Structure formats: C-alpha cells, structure tokens
Amino acid sequence: MKMLIKNVTAVLPDGSTPVTNIMIDKNKIAGIGEVPEDFRPAKVIDGTNHLAIPGFVNAHTHASMTLLRSYADDMALMDWLNKEIWPAEAKMNDEDIYWGAMLAMLEMVRTGTTTYADMYGPWMERVAEATIDAGLRGVLSRGIIGVAPDGEQKIQENADLFRQFNGAADGRLKVMFGPHAPYTCPPKFLEKVAAAAQDLGAEIHIHMHETMDEINGSLKEYGERPFTWVEKTGLFDGKGTLAAHCVHLDDSDFAILKKHNIRVAHNPGSNMKLASGVAPVPRLLQEGIVTALGTDGTSSNNNLDMLEEVNLAAMLHKVNEADPLAVPAFTALQMGTEFGGKAVGIEDIGRLEKGYKADITLLNMQGPAWCPRNNPVSLLVYSANASSVDTVIVDGNVLMEKNELKTLDEERILFEAQRCADRITK
Template sequence: MSRKWLIKNGTFVVLEPGQSVIKGYMLIEDDVIKYVGESCPEGEEETEAFDGSGLLFSPGLINTHGHAAMSLLRGYGDDMELQTWLQEKMWPMEAKFTSNDVYWGTSLSVLEMLKGGTTTFLDMYDHMDQVAKVVQESGMRAVLMRGAIGLCPEDVQQMKLEEAVQFAKDWHGQADGRITTMMSPHSPYTCPPAFIEKFVQAAHDLDLPLHTHMSETAAEVQQNINDYGTRPAIHLEKLGFFSRPSIVAHGVHLTDEEIEILARNKVAVSHNPGSNLKLASGVARVMDLQKAGVVVSLGTDGAASNNNLDMFEEVRLAALIHKGVSGDPTAVPADEALKMGTIYGAQSVYLQNTGRLAAGMKADFIALDTDQAHFVPYTDFISHMVYSAGPKDVKHVWVNGAQVVKNGSCITMDEERIRREAQACFEGLLSR
C-alpha cells in the first residue's frame, strides 16, 4: 500500500548552487522524495505530516570504502606502520574469521553507521553473503563485493574469482534494490596482473563497476615499481582496469601523470583521511584531484584502522587537513567537504538516485537535533554540520523511505545483542 507523508517546518540541506539550505517542506511517497521547497506543495495540505521544527534534514552520509567486519579488531593493533599492522596483527586474525564473525562484526558496524547518520556504505570483504544478510535485515543501503587477495595458488585464485562472480549475481539489486555489487581485486600489489585481468573481464561480463585499493603508502607504490616496472595507476590502466567504471580507495601517493590518468578514465577516488592519518600513510592530493576533474568522496576504511565509522569526522578532516597542508584556508570549503560525504559519494559508487535531497531521489536522509549549544547561533547550518556536528546529533534516519533510527535508537536492529555477540566473537578469535 502506497504511503505519502510530508515534513513541515524543517530546515533542509539541498546543496544547490547559490542555495545550500532551505526552510520549508519535503514530500515523500513510498521510497522517493517527491518535493523539497519553501511552500507546502499544492494539494498536500491535508497529507500526513511530520513536524521538523528544531531539526536539520540532510542527505544521509555515504561511506565509500570500508571493511565492516573488521570492527571486531577495533583497537587490536594501533600506532603501527601499515605493512607491519597488516602482516603481524590483521591478516593472522582475519584468517580465523568465520561467517558468524563476519555477520556480527558487520552488524556492529552497520549499527554504528546508521546511528551516526550513514545511510549507504561500500564494503569489500570475505563471507559477503553474511554482510548482505545484515544489510537486508537492517534496512541500510550498501554497495558490496567479495574482495580477493591473489597471493595464493591458481586454484585458490579461481575459487575466489568464482565466489566474487556468484556473489555479484546473487545479490545485485536485492533487498528492494538497496544492495548493488561490484567486482574487487584487493590491490595491484596483492594481485598478480593475470588475476586482475580476470576480474576486469568478469566486470565486463556482468556490467559492473570495479573497486580496489591503490597507492595507499609510498612502500606499496615502490613495490609496484619493483615488481612491474611502473606505478600503480599506470599499471592498472595497462591491465584494462579503468575500462570499467571504477573507484579506487586512498590514492595518497599519485604523480601528476597518474592524476591525469584517473581524470581521463573518469575514475573516482575514495579519500580516507582518518585511516591515512592514523597509519601515517600520508595526505592525498585532493585539491589537485578535484582540479583535474576527479570525483573525490570519503570513506572511513575499517574500524581497525580508524577506529570508528564516524563520517562526520571524515567530512571535518577533509575540510581541515588540506587547509593545514596547503596553507590555503579556502582549500576544501565546508560545502565541498559535505558534498564529498553525500553527492560525490553517490557518484563514486555509481548510484544515481541518492546523495541529495531533491525530487526523484531515493528517500535516504537524516535529521539532526539543532536545539543544542554547539548549533547556536543559527548562522550557517553547513558550517555547523561540518565543523560542529557529530554522530550523536543524529536523531532520526530514513533509508529508502523507511525509518531505521528513531530518537537516536536503531529500530531495525537489536543493539544489546549485537554488542554482546561482537564481544564474544572477538574473545573467540583470541582463543583460536
């Protein structure tokens, strides 16, 4: 049965040229926004209404790179260099992960993200059927893929490729369209060229985008040069990776030539400032990427390297660190940082129908409580959202037109059980 309802007296973040915020009304019918404007839409005066007084409505935040189940390893290995962290802490523990661990680790992450105003996330991991199951149950939107490291015998590589293809076939378009899929070799330094080429071919066969880690650390780039005689972006272009719609995570260490390659091939970059800072991987050349026309979005990476999934923090870091590094206070202004977390996020993961509050968009949006000291005075809501707000300000969340967070509580998930099961999973990993 169709449902139509109206938000009145709200303040809406529309991020349109010349008009970032409007006060007025938003009409939702089923899973779609039908109208956003200053006056009540004609003929809707008697429509079921929700009073938006004291609330700031924004597009839901979009997290374009992560590994949700890794929340089970939050705090397990801190203050370490990336390769040491991976080889000594992460990979040995991850090798013990069962499908049950992935289910509860993902549940923990989805709970954190939803309560913190993230409505869409990208996830690259193993046991992905469990991740999809959590997404289906929670009401969230997600872009999912079976990530595959190719440092293994050919028969194991083939098994991973077949799993990735089957997962994409089984889940693309599922959960009322909230789940879409991609193909994802882990990275050029963990996947032999022939393995990457097989993923590229599979992406062509399935008509899906591609995702991978690229140029996260200087050491990784040097390894690519040592192994293949060239830098990662040039290497991936030669392998045909960019012949598909693509998004690369990190892109910290890029030359001018590589930026031009990404721009020419319309490759999106998921900027992960928090994770990159914590692992001392460096600071991506975001302004140069944007100047070249590359779409740059934001991701948290996994909670093991961040150590949270707070997209407000990523938006704020994106607005702050590039000012500090460049010495230019106009670098990545507040509205641009917020677009990186919303509009550009949707573009990066090839979703045309979310990331904005506008007629025709999916009803994925959040409401922040502005009746708080750090929102006053009501001078500039975009500035306040970027520089002052945080996940605890999120009062309500809707995804695909359905409310999933109400008055700060997730109404689609059992928070108490998730916390208990996640702790038990971590203790189980330690004992194995």
C-alpha cells in the same frame, strides 16, 4: 507510503539552508517546499530545530572489521596487515562476519550513514544479509587477493555474490568486484578479474596508491607505478572503477584517473592514523575527478563516523595546503554525500532534491554546539558531532527516529559482536 518532514532546515544542492518541508512518496523525494493540498501523508515528522541532509555515503570501508576495533593499533600498514590483521581474519567464520557487519550497521545508522561501499570476505553473503536486515543501502564486493592459493576461487565467489545480490532488496544492494590492491593482485590475475567483472557488467572497487611503499615496491618489481601497469590489464576498461585512497599521485596518475573516469574514495582518518600521507584532494576536485569520503575499516580509523571524515577533509587540506579555502565546509559535506553517491555509481542519492531517493539524515540542532545558528552548514562541519543524529531514513523507510532504532536490536548486537571478537583476538 507518503511521509512529510515539516518545518525542517534543509541543506539543498546549492548549499542554501531554508526552513521548508520535505515530501516523500514511497522511496523517493516527491517535492521540497510548500505542501500541496492533495498530498496526504501517512506519517509526519516534525523537523523543527532539526537539520536535514542527504544521508552520508561511506565510499570505502570494511564493515566486519568492527570486530578488530582497537586491536593491533599504532603499527605500520604492512606489519599491521601481515602480523596481526590477516592472522586474526583467518580465524573468522560466517557468524563473525554477520555480527561484525551488524555492529557496523548499528554504528552507521547511529551516525547518519545511509549507504556504504564494502570490501571484505569471505562470506560476503552474510554482509548482504546484515545490510538487508538493517535496511541500509550497500555496495558490496568480495575482497580478492590474487597471491593467495585460492585467488581463482575468490573471483568465482565475487561472481556468485553479484548473481545473487546485485539489485536485491528493492535495489538497495549493488555488487562490485573487489581486487584488493596491486601489491596483492599481479597483472595476469587482474586480467582475469577484469574479464570476469566485464562479463557480468560489474564495476571495480580497489585500493590504489595508499602508501609510498606500494609505489616503490611496484617500481622495483614492474618498473612502473601501479596505475600505469594496472591500466594495461584492462581493469579500468569496464563499467566503472572506485579507487580507494589515491594518496600518492603524479601527473601520469592524474591522466589515467581522468581518462577512465575513475572515482576516488578519500580516507583522511585512516590515512592520518596509518601515516600513509595526505591525498591531493584539492587538485582532484579542481580537475573534476569525483572525490568522495570513506572511513576505511574500524581497525585503522577507528570508527565509522562519516561526519568526522567530513570535518577531517575540511581541516586536513587547509593545513596541508596552507590555504583556508582548500576544502570549504560545503564542499566537504558534498564529498560525504552527493559525491559519495557518484563514487559508488548510484546517481539518484546524495541530494535533497525531487526525484532522488529518500535517504535522509536529521540532526537535532538543540544544543550549545549549534548556537548561534549563523550558518548551519558551517555548524555541521566544524562544530557538531554525530551525537546530534536522531533520525535516519533509507529508501523512504525510517531506520531510527528520535534516537529509537526501528530495525536493529542494539543490546543483542553488542553482545554477539563482543563474543565473536573475544574468540578471534584473545
């Protein structure tokens, strides 16, 4: 189907914001600018007083953890995981995973996210089903904990997920392998994960260097920093790696990141809440390392609002570096859109440009936070919030238009998610 978004203020790849037209043909952007006479759209969206941006890409989250939102807050990471989160997750069944994921889909659509990278499990096939039902674009991995007695089974489950869903839903689904972290996956186990992923041609999604406890524990157990010994397992030698967090990095870590073209998912909200530290984002960007944004799970954030992460990325590094130019507004927006597409290994999302996927978010600029309109990008990053999102398009399909959901039953999702959470946490 052909679609036209007319008279919209569009954030183009160079940061300019002209009032223009966006033409969509099937699932791609057919053009931006003057509308040819022979372009006859079946649907027209009036973009007057709206800002069009590429849909947000959440490069690291745990979707079904929405059921644990506001549960066990204000704790240290390892206490939080061992004493509260992992015991609660052990009670989850496949229905919980589905409705937790559907709650995540609802929140992501409402806040303008069109693609997300998820690591969770078991029953990741239910997350795939939820992603298909919602119409979103998902990059899924089965979280694999190697120190668990069923670690080998988890590798097989990830392989099965890849075979069943990689490329599904007209290409909207992609599957990676998800070894949880170096502190839960010993070297010999990571060698097995690397072999399985490389056999299928799958990429890797892993937590790396989130806390100093992780670094110190690795030095004590292996005599090396995690990046150093994980590299030796061959995990980074495959098709590509997405490394979440990367908070504590030294020169040797930077060398490994660059050598293997490892992409980084920065999670400012989660890192701040868990007091994990401040990732060296300005240096990552300066050294040409793809650096995107993620929310992490809603029990450590506590939302899936990518515009909030864009704002935090722009603000946090200014004060940390004592430099107002550390992460400018447009760079922060790129981290949440274009760089996100590169981070999750999908090259044709994240830009409003001919030939790119029609994954587009429209924000209503009628409101005090948007006035005066001196600089739309600055208003978006520093002034607005996600309540301005009113239309979301993924793969050329409208998922929400003027705040009306097209694919999701909000009332039922909220009811079912609360029902599931009550059983798990109470």
